Amino acid sequence: MKNTDIQKYFKEVDDIVSQCDRCGTCLTVCPLFGVKDIESSSARGKNNIARGMIQGVVKPSAEVLDIVNFCLLCRTCVDNCPSKVKTDNAMIVIRQYFAEKNGSPGIKYKALGGLMKNRTLVKFSAGTLKILRKIGMNTLIPHGMAPSEFTRKQYLSSFAGPAALGSLAATSPIDLSNKSKVAYFKGCGMGMMFPDAVEGTLAILRTLTEPQIIDNMCCGLPHLAHGLRSDFLDMAKENISLFEKADVIVSDCASCSGTLKHIAAHFTDDPAWQERAAAFSRKIMGISEYLFQVGYKPQHRVDVKMTFHEPCHLGRGQGVRKQPRQLLTAAGKFIEMAGADNCCGGAGSFHIDYPAIAQSILDKKRINIENSGAHIVVSECPTCLVQLNKAAVQSGNKFKVMHISQVI
């Protein structure tokens, strides 16, 4: 890597981390520090190892990269920090720096990035999982990456009785005649692991409009998060072009909608793409955000206690908090659980890289779900759903896990 590149990365990081006053507020909220209470787990620890590296006090070593990788990017620290230091952004830039310094982000992330950049492979994986589910072999896939999806049909037959099954989707009061053109952005995780939820999203959208189905690229978050920035930018450009005709782009994955909303920030110094990226980002909406805005009324109300696990990229990432809760209040007996916005430990591939730590974080989540007394825990992110499915099994199936598009 050229010296000027290093300077560029270091300046970008330093602008963020030099704002850290080292007070220690983040120690009390960081989910990782909560299960592994050594300084380097915390946001303060990470920001300051970055500072130490920039100032030459510590060498940029594999150990430093380990510390930088050991971050959920959940933004709990950012939300609570008196100076709002964007630790997640700093970690992403340092990961990028290391990927370029080492010539690669490492075999694992490169393989993952390669898979998710390839539409055929993503579809192929989804197909394989479908077959595995059919023959009941999905539970053999490690890390819960092949969860048994609890479908809307199963949900209604379990909790609402068979009568509910035949009921038609209620028409939304929204005037559909001169509607803006709505496109659906299909996230890789949703497509691969939660096809019933994807169907649910599309069915709901069809009650309101005729959604454009576009064969989109991955949102690029896995690439951005692990030092594959140029792949991220390539896919972003392709997505921007693919969706140019849409007025609203709806995603049922909080990580996708969160990432896509922020795409504009990555093109600010690229005159050719700057405006197109900004226009693209402005069109993005999460499914519950969109449905709330258009005044969607859930298709059925079921007498079942449900709670909401707020994905990091939805609440802290996009400020979407009340919308899913209000939709759920209309769809069932909504109960707010303690620590609903605490990270579940999934965080992209974090739960695969650090299974024991992710499990400790998930245990706290499971206890909160159990204590809420909810029969259904609802979320809006496939990685969260994977984690929550593990928690459901560990709780002896005291609760079911569903995507919001399956219950409203």
Added chain:
Amino acid sequence: MIADEIKLKIRDIVGSENVLDSNVDCFGYSYDSSFVPMSAENIPDLVVIPSTTKEVSAVMAIANQYGIPVTPRGTASGRTGGCIPIRGGISLALHRMTQIIELDERNMMITVEAGVRTIDVYNFCAEKGLFFPPDPASWKYSTIGGNVGENAGGMRAVKYGVTSNYVMGLEVVLADGSIINTGGKAIKNVTGYNLTQLFTGSEGTLGVITKAILRLIPMPKVRNTMQLMFPSLDNACNTIHKMLISGVVPAAAELMDKISLQAVAKHRKLDINPSIEACIVLEIDGETNEDLQEQAKKIQITANEFDVIEVRIAASQQEVDDIWAIRRGLSSAIGAMAPNRFGEDISVPRDAFPETVRLIRRIAEKNKLTIAVYGHAGDGNIHPSVLCDLSKPGEEQQVHDAIDEIFAAALSVGGTLSGEHGIGITKRPHIAKALGEAGVNTLKMVKQVFDPNGILNPGKIW
């Protein structure tokens, strides 16, 4: 460097998962919340995380035997480099000693381990209607052991005093590993020297505090917040003096100067009347709402005598939170005004507050620097923040000169170097000016008695 066989012994005591020795892990224990620059020399050789007093004692015995420096640490929220292990050795991280041992409601005392967070002490007592008043700004994350070690203050000091006013007894591990208990629950206690108060504020140089017995008071039933805007700093200070003399004692009396107010206004996008030179935020508390209204009325009358421009009495919890958000967000707002910021912590007789601020103004002009001033006007504890850009040539020297002059100003009005942050590393060069040579020698003699090998937090205070 600590030899491998010594590390092995220490691992045997606390369990090897509670010892860190990789350079990057240890790096995390080389800084605190002060402006001490990062340095490879401050990285400890070993981080030891004990869970019991017995473990602390056994680690100290080994450290003493081999002459290894030991620097106790809570959550490193200190502002003067107190827990930075500048001579290497062991960083003794006490944040896992989090047992609340006993809440003795009849005697109104709580016994806690050193690693309990201050806010947890407060909340635990509050549930039983009891009140632990010391509230340093860091109370949400600082540990009680650190607060006792630094004798931390806070906003409530004007009415309720500082940490030392609540420490009844301590369990302390001495340099050689022996464990002593000082003080106790008896309110009158003149048996031997008052070691409790000697260890309180000793900054980890005399022993490792592992437990504290803290005195509690009944929780005030009601509280409210007021915000007063004045055309001059003197008018604001005079209002506070007159209030206190007349017997109206607020639970907190925080003062902000114009520069601080402008920083907050900019940060929070507020419009502030340009004729306002000073703002006071008051917390009042009492037994009944009538009681609060009475206090607020008296305060308003006093403030009117000093041409108060604006009086705001919070009418809802939302308004209380809004007003305090201005004060709590001050440090970050000021920090955001310049690339570098040096926050100080001088303390002066209450009556000298306006004079000291005037002296600070002159120092700012002379050194061509911006210095924001805010502080606990009710108790004379002032936090001047020197704003600067160290990348500008010559600015570092100006900042150092300004800080020297601020300390001289504090001493000239009968004040002192630190009200609540301690001396640590950052104020060490100035201590002789405050205490005199004989005074510093006395501290050294005390240290020699407790820690003859000089292993406990070496290089601090003087």
